[in-house]
Amino acid sequence: MRTTYLTSLRTAFNPFSRTSHVPRLFLQLLPVNAHKSIKITQAVLPRTTKTPATLELGFKDGRTMTFNWAESAAGQGVTGVKEKDEKPTQLADIVEEVERHARILGRKEELQGHAMLGRGAVLLLE
Amino acid sequence: MPPRVRVRSLADLPKQSFICRRCQYATATASSAVSNATSSASTIPVSPETQHPSSLPSTRYSVIQPPSHRDPAHRKSQLLRSYVSLLQTTPLIILFQHNNLKALQWASIRRELANALQKVDDTRSNPDTNPAISDSIKLTVIRTNIFEPALRITEYYKPSIAGNNVVPADGQGLEDERLDPALTHALSRNAYNFAKQHMNQHPLTPLLTGPLAALTFPTVSPQHLKAALSILSPQPGLFPAPTRRANPAYHEPAVQDGLKKLLLLGARIDGEVFDIEGTRWVGSIEGGMDGLRAQLVGMLQGFGAGITMTLEAASRNLWFTMEGRRRQLEDESAPKQEEEKKE
Numbered sequence: 001m002r003t004t005y006l007t008s009l010r011t012a013f014n015p016f017s018r019t020s021h022v023p024r025l026f027l028q029l030l031p032v033n034a035h036k037s038i039k040i041t042q043a044v045l046p047r048t049t050k051t052p053a054t055l056e057l058g059f060k061d062g063r064t065m066t067f068n069w070a071e072s073a074a075g076q077g078v079t080g081v082k083e084k085d086e087k088p089t090q091l092a093d094i095v096e097e098v099e100r101h102a103r104i105l106g107r108k109e110e111l112q113g114h115a116m117l118g119r120g121a122v123l124l125l126e
Numbered sequence: 127m128p129p130r131v132r133v134r135s136l137a138d139l140p141k142q143s144f145i146c147r148r149c150q151y152a153t154a155t156a157s158s159a160v161s162n163a164t165s166s167a168s169t170i171p172v173s174p175e176t177q178h179p180s181s182l183p184s185t186r187y188s189v190i191q192p193p194s195h196r197d198p199a200h201r202k203s204q205l206l207r208s209y210v211s212l213l214q215t216t217p218l219i220i221l222f223q224h225n226n227l228k229a230l231q232w233a234s235i236r237r238e239l240a241n242a243l244q245k246v247d248d249t250r251s252n253p254d255t256n257p258a259i260s261d262s263i264k265l266t267v268i269r270t271n272i273f274e275p276a277l278r279i280t281e282y283y284k285p286s287i288a289g290n291n292v293v294p295a296d297g298q299g300l301e302d303e304r305l306d307p308a309l310t311h312a313l314s315r316n317a318y319n320f321a322k323q324h325m326n327q328h329p330l331t332p333l334l335t336g337p338l339a340a341l342t343f344p345t346v347s348p349q350h351l352k353a354a355l356s357i358l359s360p361q362p363g364l365f366p367a368p369t370r371r372a373n374p375a376y377h378e379p380a381v382q383d384g385l386k387k388l389l390l391l392g393a394r395i396d397g398e399v400f401d402i403e404g405t406r407w408v409g410s411i412e413g414g415m416d417g418l419r420a421q422l423v424g425m426l427q428g429f430g431a432g433i434t435m436t437l438e439a440a441s442r443n444l445w446f447t448m449e450g451r452r453r454q455l456e457d458e459s460a461p462k463q464e465e466e467k468k469e
Binding site for chain 2: 015016017018020021024025027028030031032033034035036040042044046047
């Protein structure tokens with residue numbers, strides 16, 4: 001998972017509930033030195049809490065993604081990026097979103113970089 | 127005709143079972159143990175039951191390696207046994223999530239933890255009642271998919287001694303010697319079947335996913351727990367981290383970066399499950415178990431005094447009322463006498 005464009009990560013979950021499964025695994029997917037480049041705020045909620053587990057990701061271009069996992073009898077509800085489905089957001093979905101956004105941002109940077117290179121090449125030739 | 131008894135001895139088990147590369151080193155060490163077991167099985171004196179031709183030859187296997195549900199040569203089988211032993215012998219287990227810590231960070235954190243716990247041992251007041259346990263307190267990474275069944279076996283599988291030493295006396299052979307009810311060890315099929323009935327019942331089960339590390343204490347000692355929490359998950363106030371002046375090594379980058387990736391999740395104390403607040407409450411008990419006992423004694427004594435005061439309160443109030451009325455009457459009669467005298 002390309003986390004180079006992630007700037008902030010905020011998560012809160014109750015580890016005694018199944019809703020904490022995805023946020024906890026997402027924390028594990030971060031690279032080793034993630035704390036140096038990403039502002040990570042993690043909160044562990046009390047056992048009896050009923051608040052849904054949350055994960056908020058902030059990117060370099062200002063985009064934010066929010067995911068919630070609420071506890072319900074029939075499974076886990078979800079709000080946030082995928083509102084059309086009733087299925088809870090899976091880890092693979094979040095990873096795919098982050099990768100997709102990273103690709104978009106990477107392409108933008110590459111184009112800007114090439115534009116700057118182009119100008120530099122003109123200067124050199126002169 | 128006597129019934130056909132299909133009992134496989136250890137020597138008849140297929141030797142070409144698949145073993146993944148990771149487990150091959152375990153197999154290499156265990157195969158020597160197995161060959162020792164089979165050789166010792168042949169030298170073990172056969173019990174009188176097995177000498178009788180029609181009775182069940184139930185002791186064909188070695189006592190040190192009874193038939194197991196899974197191949198005992200695999201590392202995961204031995205891990206299961208060690209986790210069951212860990213859960214049975216450590217009444218205090220704190221669970222942390224560890225997210226990609228480097229080896230240097232692990233080593234530094236363990237060093238700081240060991241130093242802090244050694245300080246608690248050095249400053250304990252009563253060496254008889256508070257044994258030195260800092261050497262036995264370990265922060266180990268655990269494999270949750272093996273730890274979870276180990277927890278189920280520890281919590282739910284309690285084979286009674288009376289029920290499980292009975293060997294079937296009807297002469298019928300067991301289809302599989304692994305189903306022998308006399309086998310009650312952690313790797314036995316009986317343990318497996320029993321634990322399987324209790325899937326997802328334990329409250330700690332949702333915690334046991336992802337990367338987990340366990341801090342294990344051989345006794346419930348709130349002072350050691352407080353020292354450990356001050357290092358691993360400090361909280362200003364109750365569990366203050368050591369200051370830079372007191373412990374400069376604690377504030378080096380390896381320790382601090384590693385601690386950011388450690389997350390306290392919960393604890394299992396004396397079989398009970400606690401979350402973060404509960405764990406901190408246990409750690410904040412002043413004076414350890416001795417202090418707790420002293421508090422209990424003080425509370426009981428105070429409780430007795432309070433009861434007597436409450437019971438006496440009614441009669442005391444009555445006395446005060448009557449005494450007050452008597453004084454009032456005396457005061458009234460005294461000025462009247464003075465007025466009469468004047469007149």
